[in-house]
Amino acid sequence: MAYFLQQLVNGLTLGSIYALIAIGYTMVYGIVGMINFAHGEIFMIGAFISLIFFVVLGALGITWLPLALLLVLLIAMALTAVYGWAVERIAYRPLRGSFRLAPLISAIGMSIFLQNYVLLVQGAHEKTLPPMITGGFDLMQSGGFVVSVSWLQLIIVGVTLLLMAVFTAVIRLTPLGRAQRATEQDMTMAALLGIDVDRTISLTFVIGAALAAVAGLMVTLQYGVIDFFIGFLAGIKAFTAAVLGGIGSLPGAMLGGLLIGLIEAFWSGYFPSEYKDVAVYAVLILVLMFRPTGLLGRPEVEKV
């Protein structure tokens, strides 16, 4: 029971991170109808920028933790958002209206490019960051096994929930959210009614990248080890989360993220952990085969 609970805690933490990345996939898919294959790399870049600025701020003498965290969070979100914007502007916007596979191939090219760019400018070795936020509390104890929850895990889940709430409010209540929903339903009609479609799509990528940067920061804090290759796996898992929850649906992305995190944590806890990635891929394949709309998605109508 205690072991189960511990895996639950770990799974929820991991799931929060996946959920933040999954939002980027699901929003872009909802609006533009393409898989932003480079989104995992955006997350990786967010993690790198976070790590770099932790080190830089430390060197500048800003060591009061809440201030440093806040600054890194804001800087990482802003700079990663520029990456998200640039990727859309360079690799996707010129291809709107091109043949079907063009944006996807371009996205794969972008993903390869970004991965090797970071490899080239930051090196192939793993980067480590000493633990910043330590401590926690014991949730319960049974049979000599202690279920512990670290403050960091609480912060991760808390920040994720907060961002989700803010984000849902943005989509529901603001003019930007209205424009996004209109563009999602019918791009041409939205443009005719005076919505700047290009700007709306750009902002979608910017928001997605900023959320991915938060996920990157959290991974850097929680695991302390990053390298240029982390975006690939995290990207696929977050995409699986988006598909599982129903691609295009925001609550779906959150639900899917948490479920994937839990699946991974419980698989590592009870089955051979080398195969935990296989478990996630299997979920992806099974969901796409038997319920392509996911748990909360709407069925897609194929139009001529």
Add this chain to the structure above:
Amino acid sequence: MRWAPPLKDAGCAALVALTLAFPLIGFQTSDAGVGFTTRFAWVGVAAVVVFVGRLLLGFAPQRFRLHQRGVRSTAVSDGKFVKLAAAALIVFAVLLPVTPLASRRSIDLATLALIYVILGWGLNVVVGLAGLLDLGYVAFYAVGAYSFALAAQWYHLSFWEMLPLSGMTAAMAGILLGIPVLRLRGDYLAIVTLGFGEIVRIVLNNWTAVTGGPNGVGDIPRPTVFGMPIASGAPVGVTTFNQFVGIAYDPMQRLIWLYYVALAVALAINWYSLHIRRLPVGRAWEAMREDEIACRALGLNPTTIKLSAFATGAMTGGFAGVLFAARAGFVSPESFNFQESATVLSIVVLGGMGSQLGVALAAVILATLPEFGREFAQYRMLIFGAAMVAIMIWRPRGIFTVRAPSVRLDRP
């Protein structure tokens, strides 16, 4: 006044480049401990390069600019040049071992290039003709290589027995994967095949009892010449090729023989691909790529058509896998990662989806590129990635654009 807009545009681009380069190029974190060095000069260089590039693009003739939206007609060359180039390439490939260029290194490299050509042609059927984006193509390559390696290890089957069998095994794997997933839409299919490719790699890596895990499988036999091995000495009762024709053994002979085998396989696949395209099934592939709904309305069965393309591509990948295993004499899961799938995909994209000659040229360039120096090898994937984006934007039909359309309707 004409100068103002491009200048402003280039200025904006440079500003963005500055922002992008600042964190990742400006600071280099050290690998050990917490420390960093700054490289702000390079940030400036990046911004200047982007400024100049964007400015040049702003003044470039209209046809080089972006935003050529909508359907464009396939550029068609008159075919004569293509035939000539293809013939020249084949003659060169056949004569390569007797030219002064021939050395152990160059023949080995040429064999590797041929393996990539075969992979490219195989994936070309799936992506270029049938329009199914397969991101896990390397799985079939792995199935081919491992089925040969394991059959040789456990049942002592030879190269020539396993070449067709491995092709069939890979085709079966393609069909088994294809049946459930081919109903999916284009981009979902891409992700599912990616997942499948990774599953194959993870299983190969961890199923130690059968596959040897990360250590791989070694001692893979070389192809024989009509049952006679090329070797300096032979066990009792076996005639070596060298004894049979009465020439002294030279390790070069093995390389050249494998090279010719790979060339023969490649030419056979090329012949097959060119001919199947004119058969109803090949026409159906291309029709399905252009408009699936119309095809269904005309009574074509999408599943069988896609499945046949998938199986054909998988079989070709299996052949390439056998050649790969025979060339290296050793297989391990490391050779079959996503990077490899991405490389083959970029070969197909760079060569022009659907073009046999273009894919072959792209494969040769990509396989030999790292040989031009280590710095080049370092930038290889970076360039591939950027080239894939650039080609999708400017020349979605590939750099070489020599693919003749199977059917052409001229506008009146």
